[in-house]
Amino acid sequence: MTTANIWQQFKALIPEGGRVVATITANNGNGTSQAELRNGSVITVKGESVAGGLKAFIQGGEIKGTAPDLAQYEVEV
Template identity: 70%
Template structure:
């Protein structure tokens, strides 16, 4: 049965958890890869065998969701 609660309908449109931007640093050979986050932290992610070392990716729930282009990054303090 479909819900008529507008908030519940809206929550379905939003992906749970945030996306994390990272750089792939190593392929582990078992379907996982090592990824380095912008703060220098290293995590292991699923689905990384098809992504080459050095490529930038979006990660959600410890799984690579998409490859993103390498663009210049700037940090500005306000």
């Protein structure tokens, strides 16, 4: 069934959950990996497609792909 609500149509275009960049610290060998977030937190995520030491896109607790290793800046406004 197609909805006529334009807001619902717009929301359907946006993927659920936020995407973060994390550094993979280890592949666990059981289909999961350890990832370190920018704030220093370590989380366990699904997937082992990115090698340790590289950055990865994490969405919904799962590795979505390799992220580029770009410089990071923090600016206060």
